[in-house]
Amino acid sequence: MIWIEAFKMAMGAIRAHKLRSCLTLVGIIAGVASIIAVMTGISVIQSTMEQEMSVLGSTTFQVQKWPAGGFNNNADFRKIQQRKPITVANANAVRERVKTADLVGAEIWRFGSTAKFKDESTNSNLWICGGTREYPPNNTHYVEFGKNITDEDVRVGRKVVVIGYQIAETLFPFIDPIGQVIRADGRKFTVVGVFEEKKSAMGGNFDNYLLMPVSTFLRIYGMRDERRGGERSVNMTVNAISPELVDAAIEETRAVLRLERGVGPREEDDFTIFTNDSQIRSFNQATEGVKIGAFVIGIVALVVAGIGIMNIMLVSVTERTKEIGIRKAIGAKRRDILLQFLLEAIVLCNVGGVIGVAVGFGLGNIITLFTDFAVSVPMNWAVIGVTFCTIVGLTFGLWPAVKASKLAPIDALSYE
Amino acid sequence: MTIEMTDIVKTYGMNSVEVQALRRVSLSVAKNEYVAIMGPSGSGKSTLMNIIGCLDPPTSGSYSLEGEDVSTMKEDQLAEVRNQKIGFVFQTFNLIARSNVFHNVELPLIYKGVSVAKRRKIAEEALEAVGLADRMKHKPPELSGGERQRVAIARALVNKPSLLLADEPTGNLDSTTGSEIMSLLDDLHADGNTIILVTHEPEMARHAHRIIRLKDGVIESDTASSARAKRTA
Ligand SMILES: Nc1ncnc2c1ncn2[C@@H]1O[C@H](COP(=O)(O)OP(=O)(O)OP(=O)(O)O)[C@@H](O)[C@H]1O
Numbered sequence: 001m002i003w004i005e006a007f008k009m010a011m012g013a014i015r016a017h018k019l020r021s022c023l024t025l026v027g028i029i030a031g032v033a034s035i036i037a038v039m040t041g042i043s044v045i046q047s048t049m050e051q052e053m054s055v056l057g058s059t060t061f062q063v064q065k066w067p068a069g070g071f072n073n074n075a076d077f078r079k080i081q082q083r084k085p086i087t088v089a090n091a092n093a094v095r096e097r098v099k100t101a102d103l104v105g106a107e108i109w110r111f112g113s114t115a116k117f118k119d120e121s122t123n124s125n126l127w128i129c130g131g132t133r134e135y136p137p138n139n140t141h142y143v144e145f146g147k148n149i150t151d152e153d154v155r156v157g158r159k160v161v162v163i164g165y166q167i168a169e170t171l172f173p174f175i176d177p178i179g180q181v182i183r184a185d186g187r188k189f190t191v192v193g194v195f196e197e198k199k200s201a202m203g204g205n206f207d208n209y210l211l212m213p214v215s216t217f218l219r220i221y222g223m224r225d226e227r228r229g230g231e232r233s234v235n236m237t238v239n240a241i242s243p244e245l246v247d248a249a250i251e252e253t254r255a256v257l258r259l260e261r262g263v264g265p266r267e268e269d270d271f272t273i274f275t276n277d278s279q280i281r282s283f284n285q286a287t288e289g290v291k292i293g294a295f296v297i298g299i300v301a302l303v304v305a306g307i308g309i310m311n312i313m314l315v316s317v318t319e320r321t322k323e324i325g326i327r328k329a330i331g332a333k334r335r336d337i338l339l340q341f342l343l344e345a346i347v348l349c350n351v352g353g354v355i356g357v358a359v360g361f362g363l364g365n366i367i368t369l370f371t372d373f374a375v376s377v378p379m380n381w382a383v384i385g386v387t388f389c390t391i392v393g394l395t396f397g398l399w400p401a402v403k404a405s406k407l408a409p410i411d412a413l414s415y416e
Numbered sequence: 417m418t419i420e421m422t423d424i425v426k427t428y429g430m431n432s433v434e435v436q437a438l439r440r441v442s443l444s445v446a447k448n449e450y451v452a453i454m455g456p457s458g459s460g461k462s463t464l465m466n467i468i469g470c471l472d473p474p475t476s477g478s479y480s481l482e483g484e485d486v487s488t489m490k491e492d493q494l495a496e497v498r499n500q501k502i503g504f505v506f507q508t509f510n511l512i513a514r515s516n517v518f519h520n521v522e523l524p525l526i527y528k529g530v531s532v533a534k535r536r537k538i539a540e541e542a543l544e545a546v547g548l549a550d551r552m553k554h555k556p557p558e559l560s561g562g563e564r565q566r567v568a569i570a571r572a573l574v575n576k577p578s579l580l581l582a583d584e585p586t587g588n589l590d591s592t593t594g595s596e597i598m599s600l601l602d603d604l605h606a607d608g609n610t611i612i613l614v615t616h617e618p619e620m621a622r623h624a625h626r627i628i629r630l631k632d633g634v635i636e637s638d639t640a641s642s643a644r645a646k647r648t649a
């Protein structure tokens with residue numbers, strides 16, 4: 001018999017038992033939806049994270065005291081705490097000696113400042129970055145109005161700032177900020193530039209910080225971290241001359257720093273170098289566990305649902321014994337009956353699968369309703385979900401279908 | 417010969433209590449014969465019909481249908497024989513209740529692998545022949561008993577079988593509807609069909625040319641129907 005006919009018969013049988021079919025589908029829907037929802041959710045976060053973490057230019061890498069990810073244990077934490085802070089002198093050494101790099105920036109960050117202009121004031125949640133002229137290109141956050149800080153500003157330690165877009169909006173609703181004098185933590189600074197607006201879905205601080213020369217920063221706040229104790233550590237950004245030279249630049253930087261910081265030949269680095277890619281990779285590793293968990297839960301739900309399908313198909317075969325007898329009496333072969341019941345199970349599962357995928361996409365994207373995260377519809381997971389449903393239908397529908405196909409015609413026909 | 421049966425035995429309940437439903441029945445039926453099988457309840461009429469119709473294999477004996485030995489065939493081969501050589505009409509109609517009349521009638525053609533367009537044409541003609549062309553989209557429960565039996569007859573005929581088997585086709589119908597069905601069978605016989613009919617009622621048996629009487633699983637008598645001869649004269 002032709003597939004189309006068997007398919008139509010299957011649909012007819014499913015439609016004839018709407019309520020029962022729906023109840024059976026709940027399990028399949030739950031299984032598929034849970035997998036798809038988690039995968040969608042992760043992909044929503046992932047695509048946004050990748051964007052957010054790609055602040056560094058593609059040829060740029062960072063050098064920090066602290067690693068990008070967390071720590072495996074307390075011992076690791078303590079070991080890293082022992083590291084000497086990275087200094088402006090370290091950055092200067094790299095700038096002078098690494099020939100494969102053209103831009104080497106040094107930044108120090110401090111949280112909790114307030115900026116004021118006349119009667120306007122920001123909250124006390126500003127970040128201050130003491131940096132160099134390399135900061136904007138290396139972090140792909142450019143000055144839109146006015147100008148950047150200069151080498152001269154850093155050498156002399158001028159009290160000039162480039163302010164974030166949001167700060168400019170708060171302090172200068174009506175006038176041009178360039179050239180105005182603001183007070184940050186009570187000290188006077190001349191605004192030389194305003195950064196471009198750079199919204200962040202992850203609640204980052206891209207529009208809420210001000211950049212001043214690192215020398216000015218050190219003169220005011222010092223090298224000592226008044227909150228956490230210990231020395232402040234410089235965050236170094238290094239830009240390689242070309243994409244092919246990124247690896248060479250990393251190696252050169254490492255060599256210069258080891259020498260500069262007196263790391264012995266057999267000791268490991270006392271600093272961490274990372275690129276956008278390595279950060280994204282470590283995020284992906286972190287989500288791997290969640291993915292596997294969701295997958296396992298989904299599979300378990302699907303197997304349970306599959307047993308439900310098998311049960312309902314066995315009931316269906318028994319109920320329709322007479323029908324099977326009639327079909328056989330007028331010429332249905334074993335495989336005709338087998339195909340009919342197997343397709344019924346598969347179609348049932350796939351109806352559930354498609355609904356499950358839709359529900360999963362919906363649930364996985366709920367987070368985008370409340371945040372600026374981008375909606376994500378991972379079609380590859382839709383395909384995987386539907387494929388799994390087919391496998392479940394095939395596996396658990398097989399036995400009932402075989403049972404139906406093996407009924408003796410006369411016994412089936414005289415079944416009451 | 418359409419049917420050649422020799423020493424057919426059918427035993428039920430192999431292990432516990434054995435019931436010999438048929439004991440060495442031999443029978444031949446020629447093309448375009450109209451045979452009625454009669455006999456008391458439990459005499460083995462239905463058992464014989466099911467064996468003739470290849471629905472049930474005999475315990476022993478040989479059976480050839482249109483020269484083909486069907487007693488040694490496998491299940492799928494038998495399905496093919498049922499599909500293409502045999503048309504069944506049952507006492508309880510045996511239609512698929514949730515499918516409409518048209519689908520019920522085209523079903524044997526689907527299993528034969530006939531194309532959609534051809535199926536439509538043949539099924540419509542068959543329904544036309546039994547006077548139900550206007551009820552195609554109805555489902556069996558919406559039809560009267562007589563109408564259902566006519567649908568069943570249309571279904572039995574779509575594959576142009578060499579043999580039409582009717583096991584008490586009027587058993588669930590009132591006498592008026594019953595005689596309508598019987599005259600339909602008469603017409604089919606006149607068109608050249610070979611018909612075997614099981615019935616309790618002598619009135620119905622009179623439509624046949626030949627009457628076989630069964631008793632306790634053996635053929636008691638096998639005679640030409642004089643009544644019909646008289647009536648047609
Ligand atoms: N599946 C079965 N298992 C056991 N015994 C059976 C089976 N089918 C029929 N029989 C027995 O075989 C004998 C013949 O039955 P059959 O149905 O052929 O009789 P029948 O002549 O058609 O009777 P009726 O006129 O009542 O329909 C009966 O004794 C019946 O009990």
Ligand SMILES: [Mg+2]
Nearest residue numbers: 461462463583
């Ligand atoms: Mg009977």
